[in-house]
Amino acid sequence: MKLFKKVREICIIGMGRFGTAIAKTLLEDRENNIRLVLIDEEEKHLSPFKDEVDMIYVADCAEQKTLEAMNLKDFDVVIVSASNNIEIVAALAEIGVKSIIARATSNRHAQVLKQIGVNLIVSPEEEAGKKTAMIVANPTLTLYSENMVELQDGFVSASITITNPDMIGKKISELGFRNKYNVSIMMIKRDHKSYIPEGDFEIEDKDLLTFIGKLENITEVFELCARNDKKGKK
Template sequence: MEITGNKFALIGLGDFGAHLAMVLSEKGAEVLAIDQNMDNLEEVKDSVAHTVCLDATEEKALMSQGIDEYDAVIVCIGDEFEETLLVVTVLQSLGVKRIIARATTPRHAQILRHLQIKEVILPAVDAADRLANKLLFQSKLSSLELSSDYEIIEVDAPDKFVGKNLRELELRVHYDVSLITIKRIELKPRLLGGTREVEHIIGIPSPDTVIERGDVLMLFGKKESVQRMMAD
């Protein structure tokens, strides 16, 4: 799930929804948390900008919150799939421009996509994909033998690098580090429709390789050299 903008409404404050609400808030987003259960709202009220207790299947109730003005509405209801379908239908009727819905099974995800919901989250499946990619990559990394002076270090691409190619950056000249490769998240089709995030190793970068937002750079060099690069 790629998030742009900074104003989000979350419907359903179970474990998944509450955690997502707090993470978005920590990253500077304005979050409206919606749930019918006051106890769930109590858990996040000190962490998010707004909380409201209402039945999200009621069109007038959602309309009163200006729900169509949010950058995205994320439906995080877990086990009650029928309720998820009702909420999604109401949001569509209110003209919400971006709806992201959680599904607990691939079959539910397929139904949501038939309702023209383009962004469907399958937390368990997505977590498995990420873990598999991480484990496979780590197994390759652990096979490398390095001296005591040098390390292979992964860092998130700094904002100052985004949109620039390696020829412009001249990492070896300016920071005395070498870029081995780049890990990049790409969207791949699922068998049942929709897309999933897959971590992709782009291979040996060329001087014309452009750094994109969200890239993870694998660097070879001294730790202090990488720290200087990140601090500049």
């Protein structure tokens, strides 16, 4: 018997590029059991989602009475993706919203948001800038990396498609990524299906491997995985 999974009510305020990306990602997973509500001051930003989400509102969310009328206090999470958001966050905190996620455009902005009640602060521009700098500073990552994410303490996760014929048909345990390079395989994607592999998992041509490890170690592993690739034969 399936256990009942509580519906999570999520609201996104501000449907620019950042808010749109969040909404699309949430909508891609039809099993996440959420009720999604979108708010923006301009109807044109909301119209692409009118048949996809539970409710859309054209409204100025800096007004406390407006937020109260939409019962946002009862939502599990309110995401404020608009960059000019201090008044909106203050109004949300004032009506008693318990979980607020907001976008910050600078360190000072982040400090102010934290002081007025934001639970989680995201800085997409800063994160994108760091990621781009890391990639362009390293020729191997520039050529081969897919979906690189900076983690903590110098660790990253990054993905690469296997092209080295010496790795095809080998088990993960035989390749010794953990012992030789101090990196771990988090996931393998093959023919649109993803796996969390164990040591006896065999690598096939064009598998997409996602690694986690220190940046310098990931780079070394990528050079191995990409050998005999048309862009960079060794």
